[in-house]
Amino acid sequence: MERVTDFKEKHDAKIKEIKYSLFLVRNSPLTILGALIILILILVAVFAPYIAPYDPEKTNILARLKPPSKDHPFGTDDLGRDIFSRVIWGSRISLQIGFTVVFFATAIGTVLGLIAGYFRGWIDEILMRITDMFFAIPSLILAMAISAALQTRSIYTTMLAVTFVWWPAYVRIVRSSVLSLVESQFVEAARSLGASNRRIMFKHILPNSLAPLLVQMTLDLGAVILVAAGLSFIGFGAGPNTPEWGRMVAEGRNYMTTAWWTITFPGLAIFITVLGFNLLGDGLRDILDPRLRR
Amino acid sequence: MDTVSTGDIEKLLRVNELYINFYTYEGVVKAIDGVSFDIHPNETFALVGETGCGKSVTARAILRLIPTPPGKIEGGEILFNGVDLLKIPEKEMLEYRGKKISMIFQEPMTSLNPVFTVGDQLVETIALNQKVSKEEAYNIALKMLERVRIPDAENAMTKYPHEFSGGQRQRIVIAMALSCNPSLLIADEPTTALDVTVQAQIINLMNELQKNMGTSILLITHDLGVVAEMSDRVAVMYAGNIVELGTTSVIFEKRYHPYTQGLFNAIPVFGKGKQTRLEEIPGSVPNLLYPPPGCRFHPRCPHVMDICRKEKPELIELEPGHYVRCHLYR
Structure with missing residues (x-):
């Protein structure tokens, strides 16, 4: 009991802070909806083997293109695979791609953005011109080109291709907040107290630029999933039997007029996932906005 | 405090003939033009002057915090306990910042x-x-x-x-x-952003800590009241030059340099009578892109002579430990 009060006293400020954040979240139903969608999505992905009634890759030609029914809630596709199971397993792939790509893009972008914004000069110039090059080409087209050049097709090549086109955005975000933070007095104060460049970059500047980074990461989770699905849709994604949402839409589009369920359910899955991340990201932006905070 | 001019007292910090330029788009700004001063152990030394006269630049130069580019230390020495801080590598500088020399800034916010x-x-x-x-x-x-x-x-x-x-x-x-x-604390306008009652508290606190911890303080300020409260010796700066340097009491009493006189005349004095207006120094601070030739103060100086326009005056020791840079006292 004593320990509990001790802990409470010691972390009083932080607890207050968290409580206030929760208060802001409570007042924003859309954020809660977004968070809820993402939470359900993650649970579905984690427990996919227990939820999915069928093996997502098992074909059954006799039961092909069956409309939704009690046995197959989302119907079956042209090879008789259960679409419900495939959508459920597909959540794993989509989340895996989303998180991996955003993680690596953030890691690369943050380090390069810190370096560019902190040191300025020629290194900044070079890094920024490189990111400009990336922005000059539509990212989906570039990702297609990279996928095509990689020869093999799997979700890993998709991740690689999307990461490759995604990191420049993070360099920009981090650099822009570093540029203003470098001028701030607490950075000069830290330097006058003997902090090294690396220390200032990672201990003083980075934590102060986390808010916009976090928002962008959340929004990008949705965007990355959409781009990855797009890549699969045009055939640059995972291999033939993989239950990937984009691929499922692509495979179903020949039967669109006669079997609407083949594209509707995987499409809805993409839609709801992206919506969830966007709602959560927008909500986070509002909550982390210092002007809204007290 | 006893301030014999040079030599006999050991020095904590010696700034010698410091020149700093800023290379801007419009040209070279000669911000610091041959500044020299010493700080003794256990003393509070004040740098006073108008905004833009180079006080803060001098202070930052000691810790090598001048943003380069555009700033560049062109010449001079900054000896701290005998080590020239301008010559050691950046890595060794980290051993000085915060440990031997610390700095506090204007904006506590x-x-x-x-x-x-x-x-x-x-x-x-x-x-x-x-x-x-x-x-x-x-x-x-x-x-x-x-x-x-x-x-x-x-x-x-x-x-x-x-x-x-x-x-x-x-x-x-x-x-x-x-x-x-640290053995030296650089305080860059530590009270400017605070209201007056809080100012007094902070000044008292710094005086007390200085006494107890034996830290020397380099005080940067434009507030002569703060100078009177805190410092043992003062250097008055104008446009990148030190124009007068001496003990606080002598400067407050005698004010040899015309600029120092102008500075003091601009302080409101109670009981002087209703009618008197505050005196101002005519003209404005020179653009250091094109500093005036000769004495940098001559365009605003009431006692200007021909020589002032041609020749930069040297620092002259008028009294022991009291220096003035003015042709009037040659």
């Missing part, structure tokens, strides 16, 4: 990192500079906060900077700067 608690920042700085464990650093931090009279120091450690008032924040900044027992 922004000198602390907003996303960490005061305790985190103090502990981090102390652990970094003194190579002690986190627990020891915590204890030192606590002691420092008590020393600068932050009430309920233990609780204050868990709070964020925005939860403190300006005066309290400046106290915390002072605590952080003094936590590693």
Whole structure:
């Protein structure tokens, strides 16, 4: 009991802070909806083997293109695979791609953005011109080109291709907040107290630029999933039997007029996932906005 | 305090013939034009002057915090305990910043990192500079906060900077700067951003800490009141030059240089009678892109002579330990 009060006293400020954040979240139903969608999505992905009634890759030609029914809630596709199971397993792939790509893009972008914004000069110039090059080409087209050049097709090549086109955005975000933070007095104060460049970059500047980074990461989770699905849709994604949402839409589009369920359910899955991340990201932006905070 | 001119007293810091230029788009700004002064152990030395006269640049040069480019230290020496700080590599400089020389800044509102608690920042700085464990650093931090009279120091450690008032924040900044027992504290307008009553508290606190810890203070200010309260010796700066340097009492009494006289005449004096207007120094601070030839003060000087327009005056020792840069006293 004593320990509990001790802990409470010691972390009083932080607890207050968290409580206030929760208060802001409570007042924003859309954020809660977004968070809820993402939470359900993650649970579905984690427990996919227990939820999915069928093996997502098992074909059954006799039961092909069956409309939704009690046995197959989302119907079956042209090879008789259960679409419900495939959508459920597909959540794993989509989340895996989303998180991996955003993680690596953030890691690369943050380090390069810190370096560019902190040191300025020629290194900044070079890094920024490189990111400009990336922005000059539509990212989906570039990702297609990279996928095509990689020869093999799997979700890993998709991740690689999307990461490759995604990191420049993070360099920009981090650099822009570093540029203003470098001028701030607490950075000069830290330097006058003997902090090294690396220390200032990672201990003083980075934590102060986390808010916009976090928002962008959340929004990008949705965007990355959409781009990855797009890549699969045009055939640059995972291999033939993989239950990937984009691929499922692509495979179903020949039967669109006669079997609407083949594209509707995987499409809805993409839609709801992206919506969830966007709602959560927008909500986070509002909550982390210092002007809204007290 | 006894201030014999040079030589016999050991010096903590000696700035010698410092020249600093800023290379801007419009041209070369000669911001510091041959500044020299000494700081003795245990003294408070004030640099006074108008905005833009080079006080802060001089102070930052000591810690090598001048942004380069555009700034560049063109020449001179900054000897700290005999070591020329301008010649050592940047890595060794880290051994001076915060440990032997600390600095506090004008704006207490922004000198602390907003996303960490005061305790985190103090502990981090102390652990970094003194190579002690986190627990020891915590204890030192606590002691420092008590020393600068932050009430309920233990609780204050868990709070964020925005939860403190300006005066309290400046106290915390002072605590952080003094936590590693530096032998020189550079205070860049430490009270400018505070209101008057809080100013007095901070001045008293700094005087007291200086006495107890034996730290020398380089005080940068434009406030002659603060100078009178705190400093042992003063250097008056104008447009990148030191125009007068001496003990505080002598400068307040005699004011040899026309600029110093102008500066003092611009202070309101109580009981002088209703009718008197505050005197101002005519003209404005010269653009240091094109500094006036000869004495940099001559366009505004009431006693201007021909020679002032041609020749830059040297610092002349008028009384022992009292220097003036003016042709009037040749």
